Amino acid sequence: MTFKLGLTGSIGMGKSTTAAMFVEEGCALWDADAAVHRLYDVGGAAVAPMQAQFPDAVADGAVSRERLRVIIADDPTALKAIESIVHPLVVTDRQNFLAGVDADIVVFDIPLLFETGGDKAMDAVAVVHVDAATQRARVLARGSMTDAQFDAILTKQMPSAEKCERADYVIETDTVEHARAQVHSVVRQIRGSVAHA
Numbered sequence: 412m413t414f415k416l417g418l419t420g421s422i423g424m425g426k427s428t429t430a431a432m433f434v435e436e437g438c439a440l441w442d443a444d445a446a447v448h449r450l451y452d453v454g455g456a457a458v459a460p461m462q463a464q465f466p467d468a469v470a471d472g473a474v475s476r477e478r479l480r481v482i483i484a485d486d487p488t489a490l491k492a493i494e495s496i497v498h499p500l501v502v503t504d505r506q507n508f509l510a511g512v513d514a515d516i517v518v519f520d521i522p523l524l525f526e527t528g529g530d531k532a533m534d535a536v537a538v539v540h541v542d543a544a545t546q547r548a549r550v551l552a553r554g555s556m557t558d559a560q561f562d563a564i565l566t567k568q569m570p571s572a573e574k575c576e577r578a579d580y581v582i583e584t585d586t587v588e589h590a591r592a593q594v595h596s597v598v599r600q601i602r603g604s605v606a607h608a
Contacts, residue, residue, distance in 0.1 A: 438518045
């Protein structure tokens with residue numbers, strides 16, 4: 412039996428780093444953002460349906476995220492149409508991945524896991540968390556967004572406190588060592604529970 416662990420957390424919480432720690436523990440990893448990149452890339456399953464609905468979104472045979480941002484900014488209803496194309500394709504990608512993997516634990520790295528109801532398909536959910544000041548400092552240190560852009564993203568995400576309340580496991584990412592110890596503990600607990608199931 413494969414145990415499905417959803418991994419989520421708001422921007423800047425250290426989710427990607429934590430996901431890599433699960434891989435170090437022998438877990439398989441499916442990354443929602445990487446799946447979308449595959450779907451948008453040349454030959455990806457999202458290119459043709461996206462081009463049919465939003466011809467301007469495709470450049471050089473691939474879906475352009477920059478162009479999508481412009482389309483969404485110009486037409487607030489476009490986001491729903493884009494999601495209706497992409498979400499089913501992402502689900503199929505996830506199912507195909509699960510069917511082809513033989514790891515005892517598969518970690519599904521999904522930023523909007525709770526927001527999209529994806530937690531219902533998981534056996535358990537782990538949320539990465541750090542205090543708000545550290546989160547903001549991490550995101551702004553990347554140099555790729557402004558305070559205002561960061562605040563706009565936060566308004567679209569479920570508050571971290573609520574995610575933590577709904578999670579089966581909360582992984583504090585204040586230091587790499589602390590996060591790694593917690594990941595090890597989570598994996599050990601899951602393997603122990605699966606062995607006794």
